[in-house]
Amino acid sequence: MQELESPLSSRSRYAIHTDGLTRNFGPLRALDGLTIDVPAGIVFGFLGPNGSGKTTTIRLLLGLLEANGGRAEVLGRDVARDGAAIRERCGALLEHHGLYERLSAEDNLDFYGRAWKMPAPARAARIRELLEHVGLWDRRRELVGNWSRGMKQKLAVARALLHRPALVFLDEPTAGLDPVAAAALRADLEALVSSEGTTVFLTTHNLNEAERLCSLVAVIRAGKLLAVGHPDSLRARGSGRIEITGRNLGEGVMAALRARPEVRSVAASNGRLQVELETGAGAATLVSLVVAGGGLVDEVRREQASLEDVFLTLMEEER
Ligand SMILES: Nc1ncnc2c1ncn2[C@@H]1O[C@H](COP(=O)(O)OP(=O)(O)OP(=O)(O)O)[C@@H](O)[C@H]1O
Ligand SMILES: [Mg+2]
Secondary structure, eight states: OOOOOOOOOTTTTEEEEEEEEEEEETTEEEEEEEEEEEETTSEEEEEOOTTSSHHHHHHHHTTSSOOSEEEEEETTEETTTOHHHHHHHEEEEOSSOOOOTTSBHHHHHHHHHHHTTOOHHHHHHHHHHHHHHTTOGGGTTSBGGGSOHHHHHHHHHHHHHTTOOSEEEEESTTTTOOHHHHHHHHHHHHHHHHHHOOEEEEEOSOHHHHHHHOSEEEEEETTEEEEEEOHHHHHHHSOOEEEEEEEOOOHHHHHHHHTSTTEEEEEEETTEEEEEEOTTOOSHHHHHHHHHTTOEEEEEEEEOOOHHHHHHHHHHHHO
């Protein structure tokens, strides 16, 4: 039965919607009840340590793996039923680049363009546009098998974007790229999202990259979702650190601080106190406490956590 394009549903502003998505490999639960919504038209960062289930999630969302539990919709289609239609509408760069080593770069893209049924003139124009963009147009006739890892990676990204998919999965696209090439690719992704409205599902181990590109990030570990939010709101949740400078910041004041439930640790160095706070704790009460204990406060500085700090804290908390 020919399925009609699904009408704009209340969920259509989500490119991806999952509900309790679960996948086991034998006794191992690689993905454990993932429930998440990815709005259309953003760069979504999916972060987690090695083996946490990121690639498994992508394969489930593309209908390349069957779930053991839960469900997922990609571009309004059910992954369990409509895998082929989803793969047609999505671009993907998976861990293996999927290029033909015995074909030239141009022929690789042409092959995929035909598979996507792109008409010849549009195909040729798009191939030129993308190859020029990644600086590989002059080398289009070379066999890909002889290329460096980074060059193959750029070509694989171009391949994923070839048919202007509404949603593109990029599994560690900047791994193995030199800093200049990685920055260029990040700029491309930003441009793509703003000009073509493409939704990008990105995994990366580069947390600065995630912080820069993503307007929503999710952190998983051992298949479980630990946190999701805008990088800024995750950073604000990060266990903060305050530094108090002043005089009379002796043992009495330190003991009073340590007695507070939101204080993880207090250390003194050069007349300064370094106070580690629990997630989300405020500093105002602590400053009053110092003053009440006879401390003379000159300055209180709050250090902003980076996404990397928050990530490491989340990993620690899970242990
Ligand atoms: N086909 C498979 N057969 C058996 N186990 C698998 C298979 N695919 C993945 N796994 C296991 O599932 C877990 C999650 O793997 P996955 O590849 O999704 O991790 P990842 O988050 O992508 O890690 P990385 O950052 O290293 O790429 C791992 O323990 C892995 O060994
Ligand atoms: Mg992976």
